Amino acid sequence: MADNPVSRLRLPAELRQPLFWTGVGLYLLALTQKRGGPLLHLSWWPTVLNGQLTDVLTLPLELTLMLWWMRRYYFRQPQFVLPPSWIFSCWLFTAIWFEGIWPRFSTSVTADWLDVGAYALGGLIFWRWMNRPARV
Template sequence: MKTLLNPWFVAFCLMWGVLYFARITHHPILYLNGHLGDFLAVPVIANLGLWFQRIFIAKRSTYVLKPGHVIFIVLYLSIAFEWLLPTYHPEIFTADWTDVLLYIIGGCFFFKWMNRPLEATGTKGSA
């Protein structure tokens, strides 16, 4: 559970919530609306993946994602949201290569600042 209480993860989820609320109330936040969500995507998704791995797969709080895991998330989001979806649904999705750069920056941020082992507490469910 401590993985989900990472201060960066909590802050990023709150920021995404504010962006989402602003969008659905038709008051998008200028400049942040289009790009902040893309930066936040990789750290949030990777942190959820890290939590899942710690609880169900590795079963240890010291587990961290390997660089290949984070690269996979960045590539998946880039291909899905900046190539495939805009190609097949251009009326809904727009390809923006700036978003790919933001996915990469978000992945680097996650890997450097969030992908840390937790202190070993001796309890299996504390990750």
């Protein structure tokens, strides 16, 4: 049997997570909508969803990539999971930076305190369903 290089390509466990790829797809859809995408005029695409969806998805996507990096390059342990204090710290940093600091220095960015709740919801989604030890 010939050695097929494509069959050897296998995504790490963190990046095979269905919630991760669902989040990537929804994030890309929401970004295209913010730029006048094809679903913008459909009545089922609510304005709140368009405004808050990327904020809910931010932490799960970022933390999944961070978990992958920490497992692969830093701890080298597939069973490593991010401690709740790290997830909380990422939420706090994201909320302070994007809703407190950056809007003070940029006229194109506005602070929206609903986003802080959206970041928290994203952190909870990651902690509850995505921050699991890898199956080896």
